[in-house]
Amino acid sequence: MGKGFIKVQLFSAKNVMPVSGGNIFIIESAAIEFEDGKILTTDECGISKVVTVNTPDRSVGENPASKDVPYSSYDIYIRAKGYRDVAIEGIHIFPDIISIQNVEMIPTKKERVFMEEAEFTFIPPHKLLELTQRNRIEGIKIGSGGCVPLVIPEYVTVHLGAPNSYAENVTLDFLDYIKNVASSEIYPTWPVEAIRANVYAEISFVLNRIQTEWYKNKGYAFDVTNCSAYDQEFVRGRNIYDNISRIVDEVFNECIESKEGKGPILASSCNGISESGSGLSKWGTVVMANNGCDALEILKKYFGDDIRLEKISDVYGLDEQYSGDELKVGSNGKMVEGIQKKLNKISENFTAINKIDIITGEFNNDTYKAVKTFQEIFNIASTGVVNRVTWYKISLIYNNTKKLLDFIEDDEEHNIGVSPEYLLRYGDSGAAVREFQRYLRVVSQYYSVIPQLDVNGEFDLNTKAAVLAFQKKFNNIDVDGIVGKQTWDKIYEVYCDLK
Known part of the structure; x- marks a missing residue:
């Protein structure tokens, strides 16, 4: 026991x-x-x-x-x-x-x-206990080629089923996606280097899907599926493990790259027991790690000696990128000032984070304590030092906080709520479209299955995708992508309930 x-x-x-x-x-x-x-x-x-x-x-x-x-x-x-x-x-x-x-x-x-x-x-039962085969994985195996800069995406949109299935999409930040996949595909009790090798493969796989736009080029509105026959296992709402979380934090900006092409390889895998095939053997990584091999040695066995681990500098969607230098007590300058301002905004909701009374750009003891508490709340190694993952997480939480406040303040000025006497559908434009977009944009902040959309007054493809997702979630209305009175009233009802 x-x-x-x-x-x-x-x-x-x-x-x-x-x-x-x-x-x-x-x-x-x-x-x-x-x-x-x-x-x-x-x-x-x-x-x-x-x-x-x-x-x-x-x-x-x-x-x-x-x-x-x-x-x-x-x-x-x-x-x-x-x-x-x-x-x-x-x-x-x-x-x-x-x-x-x-x-x-x-x-x-x-x-x-x-x-x-x-x-x-x-x-559901852990993926390693299932006997389903990963027999439909297709893609560009050596990356996208060319000179497209590698960027860590801000979000990943996952289709909760096979590619052509009638299923919801869920959007979550990149780190949370990788932590979910790793917790769903391997056991957290495995040796560290085995976990690390699997995480590298999982990062590379999804980055390949995103950079090559594998599904979007086929007309789908998602980056990847959660069906392991085609992609990687992802379980919406599942728990993650603290040791896997820390390893992902350490390596989330590294991918497996081949000299044959610029870009992350499609690092496929199998469990190595009930499944067989090309790519990484998950149980095989355990044997190699127990024999003293590190993650790169493990990866070279399965993907060839010419691979390397490529560091990715930028994260999409951040107003300022991490410089590569850790910020700690004694640091100073504009980057410290920016972190102090963001932590102060975040502390308005997370009151355990102490307020930094004077923003000076000097990384003082108050800043150290605020960073350390932030790290404890968000399960990052609590060092009081701003490294890449802490920078990323502070920026992400700050952006989401500011975005939500901006949405609510904007909506207070335009809150009418009465549906028009006509249908709104793809291709329409005008004030009525803009109004329900505002409501739906707030709803998307609370329901991850509803994609975010711009409030532009244009009933474009993104707006239609958000309407369809809303109708799927609240399945007492027709799923047709059209905003009639029933859909309008339901959007407004949910919006008001959230506020």
Whole structure:
């Protein structure tokens, strides 16, 4: 018998609003007695204390021949005043590992009976336990060629099914996508170099998909699917693991590149037991790591001696890029000043982050404490030093915070809410289109399945995609991409409920 650990974090509006005072009930999925569960409450940063639970022995997850499941399954039920209830069932908890369950909370003004109209998520068995084949992976294997600069995308849009299936798309930031994939495809109890090799392959795979626009060139409105027959396993709403999270933070801006072409390779993989094929063998990485091989040696075995790990300097969507120099006590200048201003804005929601009273551009003790607390909240190594991943995360949370505030302030001036007496569809333009775009833009900040759109008064393809996604999510209305009275009223109802 082993022991694992669970930490729950409740956020809203793309992680910019912590949900404090949330009540969390955790119970083993197979438990019979209700009294066996544990009750937690979130603090002012939306974070629960870490709770210890029973798991299988660690050795189970280190043996590919084992028929036993190497993790315990737990269910989490959440209630917080002013938010919809949430149920997440089947969470995988491994021995000796802290499992981090980030939960996207949806605001509501409606009073409900417990678990009435709850946001429900079921986590399927781990991918390594399944027997499905990765037999439909196609793409450009050596990157896109040419001289297109490599850039880390701000977001990844994932189709929750096979490419041509009728399924939702979900948009999340690049780091969260990689952490989800790695937690879904490998065991966190594996050796560090095996985990690192798999993370490099997963980063390279999705960057290849995005840079070559593999799906968008086929007319799809997403970057990648979560169907492992075609792409990589992704489980919406699943937990991630603290050690995998830290490794992703360390290497998220590196990809596997071949000398044959400029760009990330399509680093395909198989589990190496029930699956076979070209690319990286996941269980094979464990054997090599246990034999003393590092991540690059492992990758060269599967992808050839001519590969290299290429560092990517820029992240798309940031107003200022990381210079490459760590910011710490004693640093000074415009970059420090920018971080101080962003942390002060973020601290308006996350009150545990101390306010930096005087913005001087000097990395003083107040700045050190603010950075350290930010890192603790967002599960980054708590050093008080601004490295690449801390810079990226501060910038992302700041951008989302400012964007949400700007949207709400803008909407206060244009809030009418009355639907027009005619249909709005692709190709239309005008004030009515602009108005429902404003409502839908705010809704997209809380529902990751609804893509963000520009408020331009033009019913363009992005607007149609957002309308279709909204109609799919709220499936009591026709899914046709047309905004009639029923769709308009529902958009406005959801918008008002969120505010």
